[in-house]
Amino acid sequence: MNTFTITHHDGGTQARCGVLHTTHGPVETPVFMPVGTQATVKAMTPAELVELDYQIILGNTYHLFVRPGVELIERCGGLHRFMGWERAILTDSGGFQVMSLAKLRKVTDEGVHFQSHLDGTRLFLGPKEAMEIQRRLGSDIAMVLDECPPYPCDREYACQAVERTLSWAALCARQPRADGQWVFGIVQGGVHRDLRASCATELVKLGFDGYAIGGVSVGEGPELIAQGVADSVDHLPWERPRYLMGVGMFGQMVAAVARGVDMFDCVTPTRLARHGTAFTRLGRVAIKAAVWKEDQRPIEEGCGCYACTHFSRAYVRHLLNANEVLGVRLLSMHNLYRFGEFVGEMRAAIRANTFATFCERHRDVDRVVPAAELMD
């Protein structure tokens, strides 16, 4: 089994620091993984991500499967080599995007028949296929294929999804892997506590390298998210890494880390950059707002990123209004810097045994900052 070392356990919460020892280098946890959907973290070079000290990124199997295709990436030496990224990569199974993006889906016990959202090509993704694609991509961490029901969803459907998820997980566990590849199981069960518990318990019997919590943050609100996390984590082995899928608001990460979650991914830093939103220590700031028209200060005062040490809010706002690529680049860079800094702050608080205080101090971390507050 691949090595995950827990290096520190916070005294007051279940938060812990650890290291995933992947074949493409160490990954310190808690970790936030930027999303590189189409073999690129949007608007960023690999060199810039290394500069920001990211040790792992996420690739979307569905997107890579439909374009440019697995054969092509394999012939180009695998996903790392194709995209020029020498550190770790986690790939999802493709299941989530098949259900949210693809056309004419038909789910059976064998897998999902669907048409590519790009050109309508008929494709099939089952547990074996999902593992084979990820093996050929050569990711460091592969995810099993699961069924993620929407919210709200009745108990019967949730139950069925758990059964299918478990039978697919059992199949996935037996598939060939890339050298040193980790495979993570995924806990489903919606908002039903007993289903989460039994799903987690059964998955653990299959003995995965790590465990993900799936099917949360699908519209159920923060309290039910926290409950879903707790209901899953409590049945997972302490010594294996836990990954909360698709979650990346600071407040959600803090709450989940306090419950012993180690890994996160989300498109927000780059997606909200495209919408003109900056993540700052004070909260989220709309950089396109007219109040910043002539503001000489950086996106965030005191920030050490390239954007903040070289450019003003007025300039970044101008670039965004003029649809200039550099605007999105600078804001993506700033947001990814802030996300990296934030998980670093979480790790430091855990090592200092002060994570409970950290949680209290970050209750409002995701608020939208009223412009007036930043005026002077």
Next chain:
Amino acid sequence: MNTFTITHHDGGTQARCGVLHTTHGPVETPVFMPVGTQATVKAMTPAELVELDYQIILGNTYHLFVRPGVELIERCGGLHRFMGWERAILTDSGGFQVMSLAKLRKVTDEGVHFQSHLDGTRLFLGPKEAMEIQRRLGSDIAMVLDECPPYPCDREYACQAVERTLSWAALCARQPRADGQWVFGIVQGGVHRDLRASCATELVKLGFDGYAIGGVSVGEGPELIAQGVADSVDHLPWERPRYLMGVGMFGQMVAAVARGVDMFDCVTPTRLARHGTAFTRLGRVAIKAAVWKEDQRPIEEGCGCYACTHFSRAYVRHLLNANEVLGVRLLSMHNLYRFGEFVGEMRAAIRANTFATFCERHRDVDRVVPAAELMD
């Protein structure tokens, strides 16, 4: 008068090497200036342009005038500070874009009344206004306002445009300048040899820091371009810099340098990057072409740019097809590297007194390379 030092004169042609000593550092000529229309060279950071060793870029007065506005840039400390570019900037007068982009134009002897292409705001640009805007932007080199007639254009109109250009130039020459700002006059006259000659001669009497050749490359074809250049240059003082406006195909630059032109600007490296075209030593290559689908080689073999030393044609093609910002970034970076390298090669050939040979060897430099030729 600002200092332009001619450091070498090629033995076999009129080509020369020189240095413009601007308040924002030296500019070695012959030089290609990347275009930063909206206070940014599209998709590039200032740091990347410095890395590529560019010493001067161009800003478009018209675009900056309509958005974000001169007042704003002035309050932000001028154009250099606003965009975080510490080296030299040349600004055009805005006249060309007023004629090509603005709505409801009315040209009088005083200047041009027009509406912003963005929001219809009524604006006016005359010789005094053009110089005042450029003074407030704080560019290192300002251009006089000229009238650039379209092609074809009858002799009477061309003659009128020359008269107006000269009377505006006389007014521009007397306007206040930014500290150390150079002002260049512009030769018009279309394809009429005597008009070019008289325009140049009259401009020289006004005593500008440098002279531009305007109104070429407006659809008249390569032979008439070369003729227009020759007809202008022959009447300009040897010791002042000459700038061929809006021209940037390699073949056109080579021909003009051989006639004693020193400066060029063009949007091609970044614009054609957005269209998927790479400039290479062999000619122009369409990177989106299906033949590169699985090609492991870089955009250009042997190229030392970041894109070519880290990524394959297959990857860049994928990024372009997937509309990923990184695709445009990598191709812009490569093209600007190639343009910088090419003018460097021109300077080296001049210093070696072999520019005539250089011209011969680069007759086909702008051809579109058939894919078959690059296949192996």
